[in-house]
Structures are given as C-alpha cells and as structure tokens.
Amino acid sequence: MQNSKLSIPIVISIILHLILIVVLGYQAIQNIDGVNYGRETGNSIDAIMIDPSVMTDQYQRQLKTKESQQQADRKREQQLADQAKELQERQLAEQQHLKDLTKERIKLAEQLKQQEEERIAAEKVAAEKAAAEKAAAEKAAAEKAAAEKAAAEKAAAEKAAAEKAAAEKAAAEKAAAEKAAAEKAAAEKAVAEKAAAEKAAAEKAAAEKAAAERKAAEAKKAKQRAEQAKKDKAINDLLGGLTAGTPNSPSNQNGAAASRKGSSDDELAKYKALVTNAISNKFINPANVYSGKSCVLQIQIAPDGLLLNVSSGGGDSALCREAVAATKLATIPKPASGLYDEVKNMIVEFQPK
Helix, strand or coil, rough: HHHHHHHHHHHHHHHHHHHHHHHHHHHHHHHHCCCCCCCCCCCCCECCCHHHHHHHHHHHHHHHHHHHHHHHHHHHHHHHHHHHHHHHHHHHHHHHHHHHHHHHHHHHHHHHHHHHHHHHHHHHHHHHHHHHHHHHHHHHHHHHHHHHHHHHHHHHHHHHHHHHHHHHHHHHHHHHHHHHHHHHHHHHHHHHHHHHHCCCCCCCCHHHHHHHHHHHHHHHHHHHHHHHHHHHHHHHHHHHCCCCCCCCCCCHHHHHHHHHHHHHHHHHHHHHHHHHHHHHHCCCCHCCCCCCCEEEHHHHHCCCCCCCEEEEEECHHHHHHHHHHHHHHHHHHCCCCCCCHHHHHEEEECCCC
C-alpha cells in the first residue's frame, strides 16, 4: 500500500514531462513549416527568388536550435528522471525506515507487553505471598491472643479464688479476733466493774466513817466551844467585861477564826479526796497508760453535790480528756453546808492510781 502511494507522484511526473516534450516538439514543427517561400493571393501569385545557401543556413540554424531544444528537453527529462529516481529512492528509504521503525515499535511493544506480563505475574506472586504471610500472621496473632486470653482468664480465676480465700480467712480471723476481744473486754469490764463496785463500797464506807468521825469531831468541838464560851462568859461577867479575853476582843476573834480556818482546811482536803476517789471510780487506766501523769480539773457543783460543770485547767491532754469524761460519770458527794462556799468552784489535781 505504501509503494502504491509513492508510485502515483512518479507516474504523474512522467506524464507531465511527456506532455511538455510533445508541446515543445509541436512548436518546433510549426516553426519549420511556417517559413513563407511565396505568397499566394486571390488575384496574383508573387514569385520570390530564394537563395539556397540562405535556406541552408536557416535550416541549419533551425536544426541546431531544435537539437539544442531537444538536448535541453532531454537534459530536463534526465533531471526530472534523476529527481524522480532520487525521490523514489528516498521514498523507498523512508519506507524502509518506516518499516524498520514499525518493526522496532512492534518489538518494543512486544517487550513492553512481555515486561507488563512479567510485572503482573510478579505482582500476583507477591500478592499471593503477602496474602499467605498475612493469613499466617493473623492466624498466629489469633492463636497468641487466644492463648493470652486463656492465660489471663486462668490468672484472673486463680486471683479471684485466692482473694476469696484470703477474704474468707481474714473475715474468719477478724471474727475470731473480734469475738476474743469482745470476750476479753467483757471479762475486763466485769472485773473492772466488780473492782469499781468494791472500791466504791469501800470508799463509801470510808466516807461514811469519815463523815461520822467528822460529825462526832464537830460535835465535840462545838461542845468544847460552847463550854469555852460559857467559861469566857463567866469570867467576863466576873471581871465586868473589862478583860482582854472577852469574846468581842480582837485577839479572841482572831483565835477563833484561826481555829475555824484550820478545821476548814482539813475538811476541804478531806472533801477533795472524796471527789478524787469518786472520779477514780469511773476512770479506766488500761495497762497503766496514764501512770505518772496529772491533770488539773476545774469543777463546779451544786449544794447537793450535783456536777454543774467540769473543764481542764492544764496537764496531759489525753489524760484530761479521759478525766473530764470520768468526772461527768462520777457521783460527787454532797459537801457540808459550812464547806459549800469553798468547794462550789474547786480545783482538783487528778492523778490516776
């Protein structure tokens, strides 16, 4: 098909050259035939004398011109033929080049196709390998996860069982300890209450005895004062009230006041001792924790011994806290009517026994 496309211009070129040659030849013949050797008219014939040498020269010149024209035409035809041949050769070379390019392109396309097929095959193999590796990895991961889950569940179950056992053991130990502590506390409380009761009874008996003794002493002193007053009155009456020993004299008044003061201090000390014993009866000193410590208590009571207020006035803070609590539980003895003014706001230094 390509050869036919190239031959068409060559054929056209040859046809054009042939037409050109025919035209040129026709013109040359017309020039030769058109030389006038005479002229014929309707009326007469003119005769012309022609020199043969002139005719010969002219003919030779025309032949030379024709030959020159023919040579030029042949040369032009040769050039056209050479150009047509060169064009044909060039076209053939171009066709061969195109064929070579086509072959190379086909070869390159085949190589690219082969490379693409090889690439697709390699990718397929790689994809299959990757899929297999992924599947294997997922399977291994699943197996590992399952194993870890099982191990975790087992560990959790063991931990829960251990914690349950430990909790049950701790609960049992706590219950036993609480029971033992309760029994011990109950026993200690019973012993303490018994001891406190015995101590309270003894202190009450001692207090009652002291009160009886104090009452007897007060009665004896009152009797002695009455007798002394009677004697003083008799002496005063005898001396006409002029002696310095009269009851209204400053010296007798001071002596009587001193006697009453001594008796009041002794009674105050005894009463504070009773109050201290009453607080001790309600105070618990386990394991002698507060031994050697002291607390100053500020106590306010009613005339019948009812506790109105108690507060800490200094000392060990823990001891004071327990001593205040014990004082609130204690039964404060009723003070003597003559002693109340001195003990209604009293200060007691409490030291546990």
